[in-house]
Amino acid sequence: MSGPDAPADDAEAGESEWPLWEVFTQPGAGRPHEHAGSLHAPDAELALQNARDVYTRRGEAVSIWVVRSDAIVASSPSEAGPFFEPGNDKAYRHPQFYKVPRGVRSV
Amino acid sequence: MSQTTPDASRSPADEPARLAAFEARLAAGDSIEPKDWMPERYRRQLIRMMSQHAHSEIVGMLPEGNWITRAPNLRRKMGLLAKVQDEAGHGLYIYCGTETLGVDRRELIRQLLDGSAKYSSIFNYPTLTWADIGAIGWLVDGAAIVNQTMLAKASYGPYARAMVRICKEENFHKRQGYEILATLMRGTAAQRAMAQDAVDRWWWPSLMMFGPHDEQSPNSAELLRWGVKQRGNDELRQRFVDQTVPQAIAIGITLPDPDLAYDEVAGHWTFGEIDWAEFWTVVKGQGPCNRERLGARRKADADGAWVRAAAEAHARKQRERARSQAA
Numbered sequence: 001m002s003g004p005d006a007p008a009d010d011a012e013a014g015e016s017e018w019p020l021w022e023v024f025t026q027p028g029a030g031r032p033h034e035h036a037g038s039l040h041a042p043d044a045e046l047a048l049q050n051a052r053d054v055y056t057r058r059g060e061a062v063s064i065w066v067v068r069s070d071a072i073v074a075s076s077p078s079e080a081g082p083f084f085e086p087g088n089d090k091a092y093r094h095p096q097f098y099k100v101p102r103g104v105r106s107v
Numbered sequence: 108m109s110q111t112t113p114d115a116s117r118s119p120a121d122e123p124a125r126l127a128a129f130e131a132r133l134a135a136g137d138s139i140e141p142k143d144w145m146p147e148r149y150r151r152q153l154i155r156m157m158s159q160h161a162h163s164e165i166v167g168m169l170p171e172g173n174w175i176t177r178a179p180n181l182r183r184k185m186g187l188l189a190k191v192q193d194e195a196g197h198g199l200y201i202y203c204g205t206e207t208l209g210v211d212r213r214e215l216i217r218q219l220l221d222g223s224a225k226y227s228s229i230f231n232y233p234t235l236t237w238a239d240i241g242a243i244g245w246l247v248d249g250a251a252i253v254n255q256t257m258l259a260k261a262s263y264g265p266y267a268r269a270m271v272r273i274c275k276e277e278n279f280h281k282r283q284g285y286e287i288l289a290t291l292m293r294g295t296a297a298q299r300a301m302a303q304d305a306v307d308r309w310w311w312p313s314l315m316m317f318g319p320h321d322e323q324s325p326n327s328a329e330l331l332r333w334g335v336k337q338r339g340n341d342e343l344r345q346r347f348v349d350q351t352v353p354q355a356i357a358i359g360i361t362l363p364d365p366d367l368a369y370d371e372v373a374g375h376w377t378f379g380e381i382d383w384a385e386f387w388t389v390v391k392g393q394g395p396c397n398r399e400r401l402g403a404r405r406k407a408d409a410d411g412a413w414v415r416a417a418a419e420a421h422a423r424k425q426r427e428r429a430r431s432q433a434a
Contacts, residue, residue, distance in 0.1 A: 017213040018419075020206070037269075038203045040212065043422035054196050057189075058276075077143045 020069040021047040023054075025061035033065050041066075133334045138264040141207035149333055150208050152326065153263055156335065157205040158215045162226035164198035165219070166400050170234040171243060179237060186283045187240060193280065197273045204265035220405050228386070229312050231394030238291055238298075238305035244284015246306070246313040246351070252277050253347045254317065262334030289358045299359075306355070307363045314378075315386045317344040345375055352376045 018040040024033040036055040041047035047066040056064065075083055091097045100107045125144050132139070139145055168191045175191065178184035202212045218224035229247055234240065252274060259270035291302035321327050321339040330336040338346075352369075355362050366379035388394065 017211050020203075037200060037272075038206075039199060042418045043425060045425075046418060046422070054199050057193065057196065074142070077140065 018042045021051070021066045022069050022072060023047075023051040024065040024067070025051075025055055026063040027060060028062055033063065036061075038069060133262050137262075138267065139262055140264045148329075149335075152330060152333070153266065153335065154205060154208050154210050156326075156330070157201055157208075157266055158210075158218070159225050159227070161198045161201035161205060161215065162219045162224055163230065164194050164201060166226045166230045166404065167247075168194045169400055169403050170230055170232070170396075171240060173234050174237060174240050177237065178240075183287070190244070190280050190283060193276050197269075197276070200269040200272060201266075204263075204269045207265045216408070220401070220408055222392075222401055225390070227316060228389040228394060229316050231389050231396045231400060232308070232312055233396050235308075236301050236305060238288065238301040239309065241284045241287030241291065241302065242305040242309040244280050244282075245288055245354070246284075246309050247316070248277055248280040248284060249351060250313045250316045250347050252281060253343050253350075257337050257343060258335075260337050266335070285354065285358075288360060292358045292360055303360060306360050310363050311381060311385075312389075314344055314348070314381055315389075317341070317347070319383070319386070348376050348378055 019042070020038055021041055021044075022038050023036045025036045026033045036051075039047065039050050039054055041050050044066060048064060051064050051066050055061070087093075126146055129139075129145060129149075139149075171187060171191050171194075175184060175187055178187050202215060205215060206212055215224070219226070234243070255270045255274050255277070259267055259274055261267045261270065288302050288306070291298045318324050318327070318340040321341050324340055327336065327339060331339065352362065352367065364379045366377065368377050369375075370377050389397070
């Protein structure tokens with residue numbers, strides 16, 4: 001393989017960047033998987049192995065999920081206001097909205 | 108999510124209003140996330156700073172890798188291997204964080220290999236003896252922790268999160284280095300001399316890691332204004348000196364600065380002036396090991412090419428097999 005002096009050879013040898021994967025780690029049994037970061041890998045198997053080496057060198061996880069970044073659909077920050085508005089103005093979805101007579105417990 | 112290009116649908120006429128909103132968010136202590144609108148200059152400054160940081164982690168493996176095969180015993184060898192492996196991981200965290208700004212990692216690596224990207228000058232100094240491994244862990248990682256603890260509050264979310272993860276891991280780096288020097292300082296006269304010689308050579312370059320004085324730092328003011336950095340170079344350097352001097356005294360090692368003195372009134376250790384001519388010489392590529400470091404990275408990239416090609420070929424074969432079985 002070529003060094004940096006021969007970039008044309010790099011391209012021929014398939015030196016384009018590998019797909020990006022998002023890594024989710026579960027810190028312990030019964031806990032939810034949380035986003036840990038991302039990495040590049042040519043396939044799912046190597047993505048899992050790389051995720052183990054990059055994100056769990058000190059027993060940080062009992063389980064790992066990897067998912068291709070381009071498979072994730074995310075909400076848009078610029079639309080966050082109207083998008084989340086239906087859940088933000090409904091005080092009656094919270095217990096504090098409802099009045100209970102004084103002294104009554106466990107309601 | 109990671110590789111998302113920012114929303115570019117608004118017209119340039121909105122720019123002043125968006126900039127005002129952006130700066131108001133920063134003033135309120137909000138984090139900026141990859142898909143949020145950000146000024147082009149903020150994006151470019153982050154790409155520059157984060158990629159330099161990532162390159163530093165990767166090149167930083169070289170001076171220490173030099174001693175893995177010659178570590179004095181198995182315990183030291185395991186510790187050093189784990190530390191160098193951590194540095195690779197740290198490079199990967201930060202490269203991935205940088206990619207969220209819309210730049211490809213392969214392009215960043217290309218810039219490192221062709222010499223157009225910078226990395227921390229500290230790694231252009233040679234590791235001449237085993238004691239240098241102690242001095243690097245104690246001083247270089249110690250200085251990096253001071254800097255990175257500040258960056259863990261950076262305004263750009265992916266950078267800050269990478270720093271939190273890195274800071275957790277680096278405390279072990281510093282302690283393993285300090286333990287090496289402390290052990291040598293309890294040893295023979297020759298071992299103590301070796302430890303002292305390493306600290307004599309690494310002390311000043313470690314102070315240089317914080318960069319030029321604030322008034323001479325071309326990027327500091329802007330990075331401070333945008334909350335990428337929370338503290339100036341000189342303040343962080345002072346913090347490092349204040350925490351390091353007592354550690355030197357504790358193991359009986361001398362920091363090579365005749366001007367070092369405790370200022371009772373200020374509550375700080377005052378120290379001599381850095382040799383800025385040396386600093387700029389190394390930054391500009393004329394340090395002791397600049398060419399050697401880049402040569403080693405280029406060789407590693409070239410030597411690893413067949414592994415990457417094999418991984419790709421395997422992935423391709425598996426995809427084709429799955430497809431033909433489905434058909």
